[in-house]
Amino acid sequence: MKITLKVWRQKNIQSKGQFETYQVEANEHMSFLEMMDVLNESLIAEKKDPVSFEHDCREGICGTCNMVINGQPHGPMKGTTVCQLHMRSFKDGDTIVVEPWRAKAFPLVKDLVVDRSAFDRIIQAGGYVSVNTGQAQDANAIPIEKDTASDAFDAATCIGCGACVAACPNASAMLFTSAKVSHLAQLPQGKVESKKRVQAMVNQMDDEGFGMCSNVGACEAECPKEISIENIALMNREYFGSVVGSETSV
């Protein structure tokens, strides 16, 4: 299949970027990243600068293969990352526009690569449980109801890719932050520090310059792990409870 690619090329954050148009010969069994590899090999053969994009696991779990494809983060397929998107989702002769995540809090590094370390700092602010030294307790000794465990697990499947921020018209990081808050707040191990955690993580999220949630729901629709905005409601409840109802202040 013949594909016309319009790819965002930008040397670094200081320079002005623009779209470059390329012709690629692909087949429908290729993943989107493999198609990008074909493009890069031909660019290298022509002694041109290959397109920078991030990738690691290529099996949908690391959350690095981030591109906005025809306006949709991770492309048209629901519940998948770019590495799990295949060319059979496109037709011969299609023109595909590829852009990086666009958010003030995710400064561009090069071409399609952005710096998502703002997410790391949100996690550092509170996305953990403090574990004192000693023997690990038998996991089955802590009773957790099945539905609660499943909800916590669903929230925990967030891979931190940032598609929620990329999809949101406000570049809000509420879905990501709420997934982490909700995952830990629902489990006995995480509950202990939940009041401090929600304030610390929301403060950090605000400081990083992400936008504010308008309940648009684009995050949930584009999230490769289909994290629900129910988690945002849970985070808001946790936040109100913590700020208004507790003596804890962060």
Add this chain to the structure above:
Amino acid sequence: MSWVSKFLTSSIGRKLLMSLTGLFLVVFLVVHLIGNLQLMVADQGKAFNIYAEFMTTNPLIKTTSYGLYFFILLHAVQGIILWQKNRAARGTRYAVPNKVSSTFASRNMAWLGIIIFVFLVLHMGQFWFRMKMGDVPPVTYDGQTVKNLYAIVAEAFSQWWYVVIYVVSMIVIGFHLLHGFQSAFQTLGLNHRKYTPFIKGLGVIYSIIVPLAFAIIPLYFFFMIKS
């Protein structure tokens, strides 16, 4: 910063103010509509004028109305602040806009709000300001003299351009609430697998019925009373 001001300027705190003021306006619109529907009573405006007199002189209602002015301004100002901050957070815009993963209303809350605000200014100038400034002819019912606001309304609703602006504004409010009604509950953290479908359904019904009922009144005056 005290914890209160820190809370109210945090992302979730700002949204809390939007949600609470928005819900207050939602309740107010129902009260306002019940008052307006008296314009439809076929008594040359008696019921409406007596009601308007009560609403502008009762001290409890007067106090509440100051709260209302404050909440509308707070909602509008906060909405514009959020909009500005959110646009700044995006930075560079996408070349290809994404229209498949969200609704028209949710993406355009601020524009819809600005149109509502312009309408409110016109609306207040037309009725509220004239009522306050005493530029309203008197009318006497059973020995009690009240302002004939009905006459002012009937005059306004006989002008085609005002009727058009009014009806369009009601459609805009309908879209604002189509997203806003359910959004306000989500912001409050009220997302529940049993009740949220009900809230969403109620929001859709509200966003259609209330603006429609408001819009019927000028249409009725223009087409039925004039001719």
